[in-house]
Amino acid sequence: MDLLNTLVDKGLRRELPSREEALAVLATSDDELLDVVAAAGKVRRQWFGRRVKLNYLVNLKSGLCPEDCSYCSQRLGSKAEILKYTWLKPDEASKAAAAGVAGGAKRVCLVASGRGPTDRDVDRVSETIGAIKEQNEGVEVCACLGLLSDGQAERLRGAGADAYNHNLNTSEATYAGITKTHTYADRVDTVQKAHAAGLSACSGLIAGMGESDEDLVDVVYALRELDPDSVPVNFLIPFEGTPLAKEWNLTPQRCLRILAMVRFVCPDVEVRIAGGREVHLRSMQPLALHLANSIFLGDYLTSEGQAGKADLDMIADAGFEVEGAGQVTLPEHRAGGVCGSEAAACGSAADACGSAAEACGSGGACGSHAAPEPAEASEARTDLVAVRRRGAGTDLAPNA
Ligand code: SF4
Numbered sequence: 001m002d003l004l005n006t007l008v009d010k011g012l013r014r015e016l017p018s019r020e021e022a023l024a025v026l027a028t029s030d031d032e033l034l035d036v037v038a039a040a041g042k043v044r045r046q047w048f049g050r051r052v053k054l055n056y057l058v059n060l061k062s063g064l065c066p067e068d069c070s071y072c073s074q075r076l077g078s079k080a081e082i083l084k085y086t087w088l089k090p091d092e093a094s095k096a097a098a099a100g101v102a103g104g105a106k107r108v109c110l111v112a113s114g115r116g117p118t119d120r121d122v123d124r125v126s127e128t129i130g131a132i133k134e135q136n137e138g139v140e141v142c143a144c145l146g147l148l149s150d151g152q153a154e155r156l157r158g159a160g161a162d163a164y165n166h167n168l169n170t171s172e173a174t175y176a177g178i179t180k181t182h183t184y185a186d187r188v189d190t191v192q193k194a195h196a197a198g199l200s201a202c203s204g205l206i207a208g209m210g211e212s213d214e215d216l217v218d219v220v221y222a223l224r225e226l227d228p229d230s231v232p233v234n235f236l237i238p239f240e241g242t243p244l245a246k247e248w249n250l251t252p253q254r255c256l257r258i259l260a261m262v263r264f265v266c267p268d269v270e271v272r273i274a275g276g277r278e279v280h281l282r283s284m285q286p287l288a289l290h291l292a293n294s295i296f297l298g299d300y301l302t303s304e305g306q307a308g309k310a311d312l313d314m315i316a317d318a319g320f321e322v323e324g325a326g327q328v329t330l331p332e333h334r335a336g337g338v339c340g341s342e343a344a345a346c347g348s349a350a351d352a353c354g355s356a357a358e359a360c361g362s363g364g365a366c367g368s369h370a371a372p373e374p375a376e377a378s379e380a381r382t383d384l385v386a387v388r389r390r391g392a393g394t395d396l397a398p399n400a
Helices: 002-013 019-026 030-048 090-102 119-135 152-158 172-178 184-196 213-226 252-265 277-288 308-317
Strands: 051-061 107-112 140-144 163-165 200-202 205-207 230-235 270-273 294-296
Touching: 002 019, 002 030, 002 252, 019 213, 019 252, 030 252, 051 090, 051 270, 090 107, 090 119, 107 119, 107 163, 119 140, 119 152, 140 200, 152 184, 163 184, 163 230, 172 184, 172 213, 184 200, 184 213, 200 230, 205 213, 205 252, 213 252, 230 252, 230 277, 252 270, 252 277, 270 277, 277 308
Parallel strands: 051 107, 051 294, 107 140, 140 163, 163 200, 205 230, 230 270, 270 294
Antiparallel strands: none
């Protein structure tokens, strides 16, 4: 297939595909799907070999958010019966983080619900970062606290944070239909602040909110422009009790096409399968490892993932290996912080807010924007959505 040969060539050269090529990946048929996965897999192997980076989420503060992100189970007015608690103490967070590290995670993602941190919150998180770094040598820490004010990114960096996550989530054109309490531009601004402070930027998207193929391509190109080091790809978990509870728009095949498109547009960036992996990829998860080079281990922010041991078994069975603490995730030209000056290079990043990585609960297509018809039929798999009842904020052991 000429399209795939062209995309592989471009991916190996870190050259940006055209929008038409990116759209064509999303439009491929089921008959072509394995060819698409094989082609994007070549690009993945070129830059990341067969390594899979494991990340571990610690939800520092759950629920009770004043923002109204439609996809999120922690949003204002959410009726989702999630765990709700205020800030974990540093030793509680450190204990949860240690479980993830013991399970094989090399990065811990500290997430808090809310519009953004106060300066006092930055103090708390700084203390938590210190406790985690003291007890887990070599661990990477990413903070995900929402919109940042001036100087906060620098303070987090000074406290030892390695990265900051803030997702763009969806295209600029559809953003106002998803969230009313802040803007797309706010999100871009926070990613830029993280970058400017010398933090590794992590920013991604949520698919399945009723967006069009054009929207997906738009957000991935916007991410590339922002140039994050990691791009989490969430698949909407339509939580009961959120505005997007009925948005079951994804099939495993569609998820694979989306991941392949992200890989072609962001060839040398850490592409991470985030929330919704188990719910939407289901038994096709191992194929997705040929596209993404990073996943979350165990549970998400407000929902439960498959057992951590099942994640590790899947990686081994599919012929991949867990990336060790001593291995550098990014290719040499990016690891030095140089990120491709050539037009192409990489990803971009965006938000991280609160609940992002996972659990971006439910939302989607909500509200006011006219969502296009989903391209593929899918069925509601509410049986696969389990609210998190263990780990951080509970007396039960974490899943890691
Ligand atoms: S995504 Fe973040 S800011 Fe938005 S409602 Fe959820 S926790 Fe609040």
